[in-house]
Structure formats: structure tokens, C-alpha cells
Amino acid sequence: MILSTHAVVGGAVASLFPSHPVLVAVAAFASHFAIDAIPHWDYPLQAITLKPGGDNRRLFQDPRLFLDLALIGFDASAGLLLAIWLFAAPATIGVIVLGALAGMAPDPLQLLHSLFPKQPLSTLQSFHRWIHTKRSLTWPLGISSQALFATVVSWLILTVG
Ligand SMILES: [Zn+2]
Numbered sequence: 001m002i003l004s005t006h007a008v009v010g011g012a013v014a015s016l017f018p019s020h021p022v023l024v025a026v027a028a029f030a031s032h033f034a035i036d037a038i039p040h041w042d043y044p045l046q047a048i049t050l051k052p053g054g055d056n057r058r059l060f061q062d063p064r065l066f067l068d069l070a071l072i073g074f075d076a077s078a079g080l081l082l083a084i085w086l087f088a089a090p091a092t093i094g095v096i097v098l099g100a101l102a103g104m105a106p107d108p109l110q111l112l113h114s115l116f117p118k119q120p121l122s123t124l125q126s127f128h129r130w131i132h133t134k135r136s137l138t139w140p141l142g143i144s145s146q147a148l149f150a151t152v153v154s155w156l157i158l159t160v161g
């Protein structure tokens with residue numbers, strides 16, 4: 001899923017038990033893998049490759065990296081703001097941000113793994129790849145379904161949770 005979806009779900013998880021930050025971090029991190037298993041669409045990156053055997057060691061010489069980082073930065077910031085807007089009160093903003101960041105964290109860890117393919121990142125990467133859906137939906141269904149999914153999760157948490 002895109003980072004915004006992970007951030008909203010992570011923020012939603014955080015809002016369930018805001019006085020338990022360790023549990024929030026663990027549960028939001030775990031939520032990443034649970035929702036990556038749902039068929040979806042991810043935007044293509046130009047310079048960064050997360051494919052098996054992908055080599056990012058020359059990444060910093062690739063001028064297209066700037067485009068990737070701009071897109072990722074926009075996606076992550078939008079998700080963070082959405083999570084805060086939906087779930088945070090002045091007293092809980094810190095833990096909501098924690099949940100959103102923990103929800104997004106496994107994806108930057110994939111990039112870290114491609115640069116430093118060592119344990120425990122290797123095991124995490126194998127698990128991430130294993131659980132991630134093999135069915136890629138096409139644009140625009142694969143993105144509108146994510147928006148709908150994030151909306152339903154938010155609605156459930158805000159009304160029932
Ligand atoms: Zn992922």
C-alpha cells in the first residue's frame with residue numbers, strides 16, 4: 001500500500017490505546033504487513049528499486065532519486081497530516097504520530113535492506129516480500145480501493161473504536 005494508507009491505519013491503531021506507546025509502535029508496525037497482503041496498487045519509483053536482487057548502491061548518483069524522494073515525502077507527509085487530522089487530540093498527537101510513523105516504517109526499512117542486506121533486515125525483508133500481495137491492481141482501482149479502505153477503517157475506529 002502507499003505510505004498515506006499505512007499512516008492512516010497506523011494512526012487509527014494508535015487511537016485505540018493511546019496511553020500504551022510501546023503497544024502502539026508494535027501494533028502499527030504489524031498493521032503494515034497485514035494490509036500489504038490486500039491486493040492494491042503502488043506507484044512506480046524511478047530510481048529506487050525494491051525488487052528482489054535490486055541494487056540501490058548507485059542510487060545517490062541517479063538524478064531521478066530526487067523525484068522519488070519528492071513523491072515519497074509528499075505521500076508520507078499527506079498520510080501523517082491525515083492521521084493527525086483524523087485521530088489526534090492535543091493530548092494524543094505524539095502517540096498518533098508514533099503510530100503513523102510505525103505504520104509506514106517497514107517500507108523505508110526495505111530500502112535500508114537493499115543498501116545493507118544484513119540481519120535482522122534480511123529476515124524482515126523476506127517476510128515483507130512473502131506477505132505482500134502478488135496481485136497488483138491497476139490504476140485507478142488500486143488507489144481508489146486504498147482510499148475506500150482507509151476511509152472505512154477510520155470511520156470504524158472513530159465511531160465504534
Ligand atoms: Zn510495505
